[in-house]
Amino acid sequence: AQSVTQLDSHVSVSEGTPVLLRCNYSSSYSPSLFWYVQHPNKGLQLLLKYTSAATLVKGINGFEAEFKKSETSFHLTKPSAHMSDAAEYFCVVSGGRDDKIIFGKGTRLHILP
Amino acid sequence: DSGVTQTPKHLITATGQRVTLRCSPRSGDLSVYWYQQSLDQGLQFLIQYYNGEERAKGNILERFSAQQFPDLHSELNLSSLELGDSALYFCASSVGGRNQPQHFGDGTRLSIL
Numbered sequence: 515a516q517s518v519t520q521l522d523s524h525v526s527v528s529e530g531t532p533v534l535l536r537c538n539y540s541s542s543y544s545p546s547l548f549w550y551v552q553h554p555n556k557g558l559q560l561l562l563k564y565t566s567a568a569t570l571v572k573g574i575n576g577f578e579a580e581f582k583k584s585e586t587s588f589h590l591t592k593p594s595a596h597m598s599d600a601a602e603y604f605c606v607v608s609g610g611r612d613d614k615i616i617f618g619k620g621t622r623l624h625i626l627p
Numbered sequence: 628d629s630g631v632t633q634t635p636k637h638l639i640t641a642t643g644q645r646v647t648l649r650c651s652p653r654s655g656d657l658s659v660y661w662y663q664q665s666l667d668q669g670l671q672f673l674i675q676y677y678n679g680e681e682r683a684k685g686n687i688l689e690r691f692s693a694q695q696f697p698d699l700h701s702e703l704n705l706s707s708l709e710l711g712d713s714a715l716y717f718c719a720s721s722v723g724g725r726n727q728p729q730h731f732g733d734g735t736r737l738s739i740l
Contacts, residue, residue: 546725546726548728550731555733555734556733556734557629557631557717557719557731557732557733557734558670558717558719558729558731559629559731560728560729560730563728604670608725608726609725609726614672614683614685614725615660615672615683615725616672617669617670617672619669620669620670
């Protein structure tokens, strides 16, 4: 069975410092992995998707994620946080034998001025 | 703008009532997904339709039902409403199956009084 765990429910960083949002997954098959962002009172927006073409995936707004099969991780990073990055971030795994889509519980990112 | 339209944006009703939420997918997308987001349960996948047919079921209650019409718009029907059904309901669409990126609407906020 597939599962996804976002290791932090809240992360606070200062503006201009790096961001790291952690995600571990479990899957018996090669999964598809996504990161979505949700701003207040808005729907989710796709940040990036892992397609197995490259382990380092670049997304929108300067975000990127690295797929590490040995660690079953897909952590999201950004070199320099901006106030507009304050939002909730969801790691998602889909595919596999049962072809389910599973959302993590989300990580709320706070940006300190 | 994701291209996914959900109506209404807000809905206030009473326990025991029935409501219908509507979703128009992004042009060209054949799959529609419904999600429920609440503070205690997080983001829960309810159901997926692909080109008019039910493709997958998640944590959808028997009191809830959905359908996708020939023009690909979808409706989510919620009946015998309970206080615990108060939540944000999202619709998303994708070109194909669950390995494809999903495009989310801004949601319908349902409040049960």
